[in-house]
Amino acid sequence: MLALWLQMMGLFAKVSVFTYGGGLASIPFLYEAFVLQLAWLTAESFIQIISLAQMTPGPIIINSATLLGFRYGGIVGALLCTFAVAAAPLVIVTAIMVLTAKAQGSAKYWVDRVRKAMRPVVAAMILASLYSLTKPLFSHPKLFILTALTGLGLWTSSFLRAYPQLLLFGCALLTLGLSFLGLSF
Amino acid sequence: MEQRPISRLELFLTLLRISATTLGGGAVMIGVMREAMLRRGALTDDELADMITLSMSMPGAMAVSMSWQLGWRLQGFFGGVLAVLATLLPPVLTFLLLSNWLLRHLDSPHLKAFFSGASAALVALLAQITIGIGKKNLISLPDWVVCVLIAGLLMFSGLSPVWAMIGGTLLSLLLNGLGERNKNQC
Numbered sequence: 001m002l003a004l005w006l007q008m009m010g011l012f013a014k015v016s017v018f019t020y021g022g023g024l025a026s027i028p029f030l031y032e033a034f035v036l037q038l039a040w041l042t043a044e045s046f047i048q049i050i051s052l053a054q055m056t057p058g059p060i061i062i063n064s065a066t067l068l069g070f071r072y073g074g075i076v077g078a079l080l081c082t083f084a085v086a087a088a089p090l091v092i093v094t095a096i097m098v099l100t101a102k103a104q105g106s107a108k109y110w111v112d113r114v115r116k117a118m119r120p121v122v123a124a125m126i127l128a129s130l131y132s133l134t135k136p137l138f139s140h141p142k143l144f145i146l147t148a149l150t151g152l153g154l155w156t157s158s159f160l161r162a163y164p165q166l167l168l169f170g171c172a173l174l175t176l177g178l179s180f181l182g183l184s185f
Numbered sequence: 186m187e188q189r190p191i192s193r194l195e196l197f198l199t200l201l202r203i204s205a206t207t208l209g210g211g212a213v214m215i216g217v218m219r220e221a222m223l224r225r226g227a228l229t230d231d232e233l234a235d236m237i238t239l240s241m242s243m244p245g246a247m248a249v250s251m252s253w254q255l256g257w258r259l260q261g262f263f264g265g266v267l268a269v270l271a272t273l274l275p276p277v278l279t280f281l282l283l284s285n286w287l288l289r290h291l292d293s294p295h296l297k298a299f300f301s302g303a304s305a306a307l308v309a310l311l312a313q314i315t316i317g318i319g320k321k322n323l324i325s326l327p328d329w330v331v332c333v334l335i336a337g338l339l340m341f342s343g344l345s346p347v348w349a350m351i352g353g354t355l356l357s358l359l360l361n362g363l364g365e366r367n368k369n370q371c
Contacts, residue, residue, distance in 0.1 A: 016244065025346065056280055057208050089244045097239070120323055122238050122242070130311045144305065145305075184298070
């Protein structure tokens, strides 16, 4: 069991360090490892697991580590894989945090300059994720009514801006209720 | 802006609440965390912008890197550990408890309806977050040029995020550098 746990931890640490740009980017790596190399999963059950990981709250890569770790290594496996997938990239993040905080003189000048230069790219990445979130809604244009109402709520109420999750669950429960009345979304 | 330190318990509970209730992925989580920290006056917009930049430019789940930095900055190493735990606990628990039930109902139209409603609201929430971060991050004309260009390439040409980050940063250094030189000459 120990060997299996270590193997899975190593695998997830590797996937999370080499994954860049959001959880979706990790899917091909996980597919390669679990379906093609280890052959622990069929393509179908892999797709099921990934759609589950996307649905539940939390980062996709963390969710897939929890689920796959649980399936093959029990509860300890789930916790170890989750730890590996979360901690590995933090080593890099911490190194950069410490180094940039220590920078002085011209090194500090360049750290600040590069950081500032990255900001528009960060804005672009968030804009791109907004686009990918919006795209699927075009097949159900009536859902945009909820988008508009949520926008109105966020715009007018500082309480809702502080607790936007109320709007998320409000809209989700509304469509859930409507689905029981026979409407499909 | 005067900074009000935030206790470890308050940090833990805030991140736990955010992580347990926010659907929709890393960018949304980061935006909601930013809003919560700004509202409490725990960190400045500038510090948060630097943390967001590091979370998004490095590998790993963005929400985890962001909470790690928040915790570390506000309460040291153990603060970081607590913050990451707060972010990880809700999805891990939900997952362990609900995964069997969800796997059985994956094709249910009701489950689909629930998530459709949530994603309709998420579009508005992420739009608000995008505007907030855009206001902070886009100052000069070159910033706007870089943002529009890189966003366009990411959306429509399938440019990989690694190259978007490297290329976008270089372009932004170059354009902002040129702008600065012109200003100095005037």
